[in-house]
Amino acid sequence: MVVGDIATGTDVLVIGAGPAGYVAAIRAGQLDLDVTLVEKEAYGGTCLNHGCIPSKALITASDLAHEAGNAEEMGIHADPAIDLEGMVSWKDGVVDQLTSGVEKLCKANGVNLMEGVAHFDGENTVRVSHGGEGQGSESIDFEHAIVATGSRPIEIPNFSYDDEPVLNSRQALALDSVPDSLIVVGAGYIGMELATVFAKLGTDVTVVEMLDEALNGFDPDLARPVKKRAKDLGIDFHFGYGASRWSEHGNGIRVEATSEDGEDTLEIDAEKVLVAVGRAPVSDTLELEAAGIETDERGFIPTDDRGRTNVEHIFAVGDVAGEPMLAHAGSKEGQVAAEVIAGEPSALDYQAMPAAVFTDPEIGTVGMTEMEAEEMGFETVAGKFPFQASGRALTTGHTDGFVKIVADEDAGFVLGAQIVGPEASELIAELGLAIELGATLEDIAATIHTHPTLSEAVMEAAENALGHAIHTLNR
Known part of the structure; x- marks a missing residue:
């Protein structure tokens, strides 16, 4: 028996409870709007449940195990035993704590939570289908909606995630045993992060990438130390090849990879294969055409600097709205959308939007590169400080990489920064703030940084740009 259709109404309907959606819902609730948040699976979305948080938990655990087993130089001799099932259980505990916190925060801010799958039934109506026999569906009328x-994960031909040896990033993070060997298809940030995790856990890792380099899109100077470190960990790379098919072979599988021109092929044997070639928007289930919402050729929903779609009272935020596909960008977009709906003078500004890659070493970027700044017409000056000259980096045993700051030569305003090295994801925040506040090289150089810390490298890079760095040769 199906429960009869129920109709309800709300000021703001939010579809999806990931970092973009739940932030939008909470902010709208804070602004005294009646909010309904629809989620089909788990509060916190992919980021908290199957992406950012669980991957960083396993990165931390694998780093700890690897460092403990490779610290003879420091006088530490150990041979850690890896219990991946226990590691995953700990990771799941972290995830559960965060996702339950999201649910509590939503309720505390007056957000009405609803489980189900939503699709549009007009410009001001969605229908929510509830899972389970006899659960039925209901219609929700809204004044504004936020998608x-x-x-x-993108699925490539002949590599179905329904096949047991073929993994996407979500499945890889839920394995209960460490594979002896793993092929990673894709050398973007997801592929490189997970390749590093499994290599540190003892897996024999091979990376296959159609492009010519790892971490395409990042400055080669940033990617180079990451690739070198990966090779030191025993990761093999095959660039210029795309995975074309797989077959069972012995106790594992054999993956065939073909060059772009189709003339050369490779055959690589492994226990499993992880496909990490990018992500596609979840927009095909929404019946967007019923509301007149337009998408681009890849299914992303174009928006303006307020998060509005082509339908003025419907907004799109987070990954479904396209680049930058970053959790923190989605959260900001959700916040802005809620404020715009409430009549606040809010808009998006990506000038100081940071990005981080949690490889070994880490990468952190914000603002413009030197080349981008020059293309924008700036006369630039850049300062650089290597972690090899950092006392704190030396005491951690992690000295690969550098801090680079790009500024306007005349006024000294910071235009961008790139970091590759230990704790780059944390260090980049100071430089994001510098850009946001319109700080200059002098401002950073004049700010006394605690010694001994990694953050001194930021100060030294600013001083290097000014020509008076103390602990490195000046430019």
């Missing part, structure tokens, strides 16, 4: 349905 925050996120993204999913």
